[in-house]
């Protein structure tokens with residue numbers, strides 16, 4: 001692809017990605033496509049590289065039935081989607097600058113030496129406490145981690161669109177009630193995770209509304 005073709009590809013892709021409002025239960029996303037979508041999520045960027053997400057694929061019909069009453073925005077997805085993911089985010093306890101999880105990421109995943117980890121920890125502490133005021137509440141810290149997790153969600157939606165797979169991001173749920181169900185079902189260990197959002201993948205069974213967006217002049221401001 002030359003540069004012009006790449007631009008057209010990108011714009012065309014985003015013009016045509018849309019939220020699926022009903023899935024054909026007979027059509028399955030291939031393992032290869034699903035794995036590529038998961039890779040797009042796994043490889044997403046995150047603040048300081050802390051990857052606060054976990055993706056849980058729900059294949060169990062009983063669990064789907066238990067999710068349904070609490071997820072008004074996901075009913076159609078739970079009924080027909082080929083793949084239904086619950087997306088979790090790390091708990092406030094795990095995201096503190098001095099947690100075992102942050103130590104694990106910096107040491108075992110990112111491979112930073114003891115000497116490098118110490119100044120990074122101080123920087124991260126300042127960022128959390130001073131710059132972003134994330135210690136004002138557990139919710140502030142958790143929501144900050146969810147913001148990062150949404151980037152993984154966006155990557156997955158885009159990857160699905162590239163592959164011609166339809167998708168539905170889902171935030172239409174009663175958080176406390178659904179989280180309680182997911183804890184009861186042992187899908188969430190509340191010490192380490194909370195519920196962020198959900199997403200479904202499959203193939204549509206209906207026409208969708210044409211895309212509506214504000215004009216670029218309203219969205220982009222240029223300061224000379």
Ligand SMILES: Cc1cc2nc3c(=O)[nH]c(=O)nc-3n(C[C@H](O)[C@H](O)[C@H](O)COP(=O)(O)O)c2cc1C
Pocket residue numbers: 017018019020021072073074168169170171172173197211
């Ligand atoms: C974080 C997030 C949560 C959403 N939650 C739901 C949902 O619960 N159910 C649903 O049908 N659509 C949901 N949507 C889809 C939006 O309504 C949709 O993206 C928006 O109307 C724009 O339409 P488009 O995606 O077709 O371009 C969600 C989108 C995002 C990004």
